[in-house]
Amino acid sequence: MRAAVMTGVKQPFELREVERREPGPGQARLRIRASGVCGTDTHVWHGSYMSVPLPAVLGHEPVGVVDALGPGVVGLAPGDRVGVGWVQRGCGTCIHCARAREVYCPDPVTWEQNGGGFAQYMIVEATGCVKIPDALDWLSAAPMFCAGFTVMSGYRNGNPKPGDRVAILGTGGLGHLALQIAKAMGHEVIAITNAEDKRDSLKSMGADEVVVVDQHAGRDLKAIGGADLILTTSNNMKQTSQVLSGLRDEGTLVTMAVADEPFSVKPVLALTRQFTIKGSGQNVRGDLVEVLDLAAAGRIKPMLEVYRLDEVNTVFERLDRGAVRYRAVFDLGDQA
Ligand SMILES: [Zn+2]
Ligand SMILES: [Zn+2]
Secondary structure (H helix, E strand, O other), X not given: OEEEEEOXXXXXXXXXXXXXXXXXXXXXXXXXXXXXXXXXXXXXXHOOOOOOOOOEOOOOEEEEEEEEEOOOOOOOOOOOEEEEOOEEEOOOOOHHHHOOOHHHOOOOEEHHHHOOOOEOEEEEEHHHEEEOOOOOOHHHHHHHHOHHHHHHHHHHHHOOOOOOEEEEEOOOOOHHHHHHHHHHOOOEEEEEEOOHHHHHHHHHOOOOEEEEOOOOHHHHHHHOOOEEEEEEOOOOHHHHHHHHHHEEEEEEEEEOOOOOOOOOXXXXXXXXXXXXXXXXXXXXXXXXXXXXXXXXXXXXXXXEEEEOHHHHHHHHHHHHOOOOOOEEEEEOOOOO
């Protein structure tokens, strides 16, 4: 099978023929139909935050057709349309797995062990697969398995009340879905961006107001009334620190950023506003199911740049300079 292979940090990906493996016990093999490209893939490619044994096949937004089953799999059949997220299975024995909170498992099975979705086929843990609603096309389904899942959990972790005003900081692959989720849930939504050229598309996705940051993200947000909930996927820690001053009293900032640097909080601001800062990643599986249902119902729609697998180096170059609008997806429909 063909795969886009990472051979070294910041080295061009190579399209290679690699062995198509058979699924082991409890595993399935997917014939990949689409595979989204995430900011985290660029972190891996840059060797930041995590390292994987090389050569490696990346990709953790895969969707496809179940093509073969290993021994002992129940609940999946050949031909099923499924996708799988980052954590495919917990270790099964730790306290987090015992509590059915595999997200905290220190030793989970992920694409790192099984190989990722930038390939014609992928081995996955069967219990990690989630069926894709019939109404949802392959290309739109793929980004739900990381971007959509993450921001759905962020929204739920933010626990907004009906009528709350929601601001989105960071309007990329994740943020553009967070915006649409908040809108679908009936909130007034403010998109905060640095890119003037995104203004029209963010409006078309449902933003009631678009703030193109001038000097200070928080002051700019406060100037238009502030927000009860800020969902941030931005890796700009200066703006994350700033935006806290745009929170309304007892508001909440939910951070989903992948960044090493700290952001800062002025204690007197926290005291006077009594706000909450919460971290959020992909939480319960139900959040993924919910975002798939929202997409299938047409309530949210990812805006995609669609590529062939052999365009992988173009995709990573565009991601590196922040040019992707808003999610890049490989279309593997005609290649397998
Ligand atoms: Zn991701
Ligand atoms: Zn575990």
